[in-house]
Amino acid sequence: MRQVGLARALSKLGYCSRSRAFELICAGRVGVNGAVCRRPTALVRSDRDRIEVDGKPLASATKIYLVMNKPRGTVTTASDEKGRETVYAFLDRSLPWVAPVGRLDKASEGLLMLTNDSEWAARVLAPETHLSKTYHVQVAGIGDNVIERITQGVIAENGDRLRAKHAGILRKGGKNTWLEIVLDEGKNRHIRRMLESLNVRVLRLVRVAIGPLCLGDLPKGNCRPLSRMEKQRLDAEMKKRTYREPALAARPAELP
Numbered sequence: 001m002r003q004v005g006l007a008r009a010l011s012k013l014g015y016c017s018r019s020r021a022f023e024l025i026c027a028g029r030v031g032v033n034g035a036v037c038r039r040p041t042a043l044v045r046s047d048r049d050r051i052e053v054d055g056k057p058l059a060s061a062t063k064i065y066l067v068m069n070k071p072r073g074t075v076t077t078a079s080d081e082k083g084r085e086t087v088y089a090f091l092d093r094s095l096p097w098v099a100p101v102g103r104l105d106k107a108s109e110g111l112l113m114l115t116n117d118s119e120w121a122a123r124v125l126a127p128e129t130h131l132s133k134t135y136h137v138q139v140a141g142i143g144d145n146v147i148e149r150i151t152q153g154v155i156a157e158n159g160d161r162l163r164a165k166h167a168g169i170l171r172k173g174g175k176n177t178w179l180e181i182v183l184d185e186g187k188n189r190h191i192r193r194m195l196e197s198l199n200v201r202v203l204r205l206v207r208v209a210i211g212p213l214c215l216g217d218l219p220k221g222n223c224r225p226l227s228r229m230e231k232q233r234l235d236a237e238m239k240k241r242t243y244r245e246p247a248l249a250a251r252p253a254e255l256p
Helices: 006-012 018-026 118-125 146-152 190-196 228-239
Strands: 030-032 051-053 065-070 109-115 133-139 166-172 177-183 202-210 223-225
Touching: 006 018, 006 030, 006 051, 006 118, 018 030, 109 118, 118 228, 133 190, 146 166, 146 190, 177 190, 190 202
Parallel strands: 109 202
Antiparallel strands: 030 051, 065 109, 065 223, 133 177, 133 202, 166 177
């Protein structure tokens, strides 16, 4: 095992987030081989060095992989300076530290994964994997050429080029339309900005799949472990793509 920064080592061991590790280290609560270390970037090898927090030795935590149906109106963070409800309100308090794999904005809902396996999460999020993410999007009206334009790509106000890998109409009514949009990249508020640039108003946005993993009938606010088969399928899908670790420290769900 190669050397990594101490803060990153705590994250890789599944103890806490890297930002929280920085706080603990700077506060003098972390020791390496019997001596307090206050440098988050100090190089360690977790398979050889004895790392302690508050005098208690750390060992690799059991890897946890969770699937949540994120409710609309919650934020994807551990705490919020504005006092808004976070996704952690729906987790069992007995669980060890886990972090969201990517984000869904406050107004979005649906499939969200959480894990304490930071290396696996990085592979899921790496642009090189191009892991597809499928969304069901309710919009207020739609022009005849919107599908064609978002698959070809549009230019947002800030100059970003935004496109969908695939798109189609799921259901069209008199007042609104449900679209299915598949992305293989994930820029900030990608779908909302893409549709806003075409004057299409988003009413609801639900992520229903990540690669072969589907949301299914998991109730809103509920969380369940990722099954062994589901993880194997995700891992197999990611192996089809090229992934290089950074140098730095199925069927969609039914419409709501």
